[in-house]
Amino acid sequence: MRPKNLAKEEAIRTVALQIITEEGLENLSMQRLAKAANVSPRTIYIKYENKEDFLIKLFIEEVLGAYEQAVLENFSPELGFAEGVKKIWLNTFQYLTQNRPSFALLQYGKSSPLLNQAYQKAGIRQGQFFAPIHRFLESHTAAGLIRNFPPDVHRALLFSPLLDLISEYFDYQSRPTQLITEDLVLACCEAVTKGMLT
Amino acid sequence: MRPKNLAKEEAIRTVALQIITEEGLENLSMQRLAKAANVSPRTIYIKYENKEDFLIKLFIEEVLGAYEQAVLENFSPELGFAEGVKKIWLNTFQYLTQNRPSFALLQYGKSSPLLNQAYQKAGIRQGQFFAPIHRFLESHTAAGLIRNFPPDVHRALLFSPLLDLISEYFDYQSRPTQLITEDLVLACCEAVTKGMLT
DNA sequence: TTTATTAGTAAATAAACGTTTACTTATTTA
DNA sequence: TAAATAAGTAAACGTTTATTTACTAATAAA
Structure with a gap:
């Protein structure tokens, strides 16, 4: 089984916080987050059910x-x-x-x-x-x-x-x-x- | 010249406040607002330049x-x-x-x-x-x-x-x-x- | 070394977004 | 009554949204 790349998980979280701080929660989209974190959108959905789930866990x-x-x-x-x-x-x-x-x-x-x-x-x-x-x-x-x-x-x-x-x-x-x-x-x-x- | 229907203007504003109160600012879209206020989207744009202008004036x-x-x-x-x-x-x-x-x-x-x-x-x-x-x-x-x-x-x-x-x-x-x-x-x-x- | 399994990608999906186009309606004024 | 004009509508615009599909990559266990 291919192991998880923890650096990617962390990148997703820290980049999300960055975007929220600098441009507001309303400007955080999943596609944008994925691109900024150098990750495919699908990767976010491995760990999180949906956007709501992601934000609450974050x-x-x-x-x-x-x-x-x-x-x-x-x-x-x-x-x-x-x-x-x-x-x-x-x-x-x-x-x-x-x-x-x-x-x-x-x-x-x-x-x-x-x-x-x-x-x-x-x-x-x-x-x-x-x-x-x-x-x-x-x-x-x-x-x-x-x-x-x-x-x-x-x-x-x-x-x-x-x-x-x-x-x-x-x-x-x-x-x-x-x-x-x-x-x-x-x-x-x-x-x-x-x-x-x- | 056809006169403005003030009731419609007011409906737009009060329905917007209703939606924001009950479901949050993030769930207020122009199309939804228009539908809920029984108005064409275009009608909102007669008085307001864009969504931002509308919210700030509201x-x-x-x-x-x-x-x-x-x-x-x-x-x-x-x-x-x-x-x-x-x-x-x-x-x-x-x-x-x-x-x-x-x-x-x-x-x-x-x-x-x-x-x-x-x-x-x-x-x-x-x-x-x-x-x-x-x-x-x-x-x-x-x-x-x-x-x-x-x-x-x-x-x-x-x-x-x-x-x-x-x-x-x-x-x-x-x-x-x-x-x-x-x-x-x-x-x-x-x-x-x-x-x-x- | 093969097989099973999960991580991860690129591209696509349908729906919703803000806004505009093309048009009709209602009213004032000439 | 007719011309002028702004109010208002229905439908569409191109874009962006959250999420998924179809696929490839990487590793552990057999």
């Missing part, structure tokens, strides 16, 4: 896993609230600003019905993903340190401003000076943290 | 204008900080939860390169849009009441959690009970407000 296996790992690096649910939130913010900011394709796909996950399905499947809102953060928030809530909100609401308050700042980071990347610096992000982190306290 | 003229008006209703830059933020939050929450197509298009504006252009064109980040809110934030910053951040950053802290909560509102709409109530939103508003104070 999202879950290539993006979400690495993202979660980066965000949780050196984080522990036992950390103090301010310290834990700061760690999460710094990890997220540093990882996503250095991995634009991941950020682009995460943003698409919020609007595209197709990728939104993948989100649900990955259990982001159910807390299977980022479980340590879930526990972290629950324990500090139980201790009465932070306001008693449902987990989804905690997540909205904690993460959405940060993702918005990262979006602005990329907007300003094409201009003479960068508005969104790490110091500024840490100041925002402090503001968000303070607001959540009881 | 976004700016149909969505952004009404959205800004709703958000700013009974708002004044002279209001106290907590009071002003609360008014904005309530206006936004009430309007967008009742106008899902507007919310859907606003979300697409963040990921789709095409609509993102429209955002920039409308000057959302430059403060031409929502100018009263811009003045509101500037004066309270100058007075030393809230932290001294750039306007884009203020906007990220203030609005992004709210939009995330509205997104969750729609997620929960298909389930037995609604998680995101007006009371909960107001409690979050209080948290965000508190965090922004110096």
Whole structure:
């Protein structure tokens, strides 16, 4: 049996992320992807059932896993609230600003019905993903340190401003000076943290 | 000269918003839109140059204008900080939860390169849009009441959690009970407000 | 070394895409 | 009432889409 050429599989995935980042998800076609990855269209269909299957697997296996790992690096649910939130913010900011394709796909996950399905499947809102953060928030809530909100609401308050700042980071990347610096992000982190306290 | 049939123009726009809301921007094709609006494809091209022109005008003229008006209703830059933020939050929450197509298009504006252009064109980040809110934030910053951040950053802290909560509102709409109530939103508003104070 | 089996290719498929062509209809104005 | 003109239609345009067909290439097991 002829063995799989793993380099081709990888080329398909990385070229796909490149096209999505530079020209948007709507400009990624299977034929174009195949040509850019120096591969026959049929080769993509060896591993993936169809385009939808490909995108969902690209999202879950290539993006979400690495993202979660980066965000949780050196984080522990036992950390103090301010310290834990700061760690999460710094990890997220540093990882996503250095991995634009991941950020682009995460943003698409919020609007595209197709990728939104993948989100649900990955259990982001159910807390299977980022479980340590879930526990972290629950324990500090139980201790009465932070306001008693449902987990989804905690997540909205904690993460959405940060993702918005990262979006602005990329907007300003094409201009003479960068508005969104790490110091500024840490100041925002402090503001968000303070607001959540009881 | 044969007069324009305004009902057809309106049908095109409302049917487009319907399709985008229910099946996503990526499933809106000109031929499909024409058929669903009971119109010949050519009719769309009487008013709009091409698909891009149509979407941008739909976004700016149909969505952004009404959205800004709703958000700013009974708002004044002279209001106290907590009071002003609360008014904005309530206006936004009430309007967008009742106008899902507007919310859907606003979300697409963040990921789709095409609509993102429209955002920039409308000057959302430059403060031409929502100018009263811009003045509101500037004066309270100058007075030393809230932290001294750039306007884009203020906007990220203030609005992004709210939009995330509205997104969750729609997620929960298909389930037995609604998680995101007006009371909960107001409690979050209080948290965000508190965090922004110096 | 042959056979079986999967990887991979080039080219083709039907369907859908955005847009246009060729034409008809409805209305105003002269 | 007739001429002028823009609105609107049905059908088609060439292109691109996702996917498949028919085939070749490469390797492991026999």
